[in-house]
Amino acid sequence: MPFANYKLPQDSLTSAQKEDLIHKTTELMVGFFGETVRPTTMVLVEEIKDGGYGRADEVFVMPDD
Template sequence: MPFANFKVPERALSAGQKEDLIHKTTALFVEMFGGGVRPYTMVLIEEVVDGGYGRADEVFTIPGDLPAAS
């Protein structure tokens, strides 16, 4: 079963953007492995609470002046 797990900042993607990401990821797996994988493809989008992730010892937060996805 092909499986993709995306971790994104909380409220960074709208419902439509999540749906698009799921469709495009599924299409990528079908392109790579053939149509037989479509029914078994799993795409999980996890929203990480603001400040709950970082890189190189730097904690990331979404700037307050950026609008949240709707």
């Protein structure tokens, strides 16, 4: 069973964009492994609360629009 896990800043994608990401990821897995994996492909989109992630000692926050 292919499994993809995306961790994204909270509210960075709309529901429609997350749905598109799931569909496109599933198609990617089918492209690699064949149609037999479609029913078992799991795609998880995790939203990380603003300020709950960082890199190289820098905490990331979404910029105000």
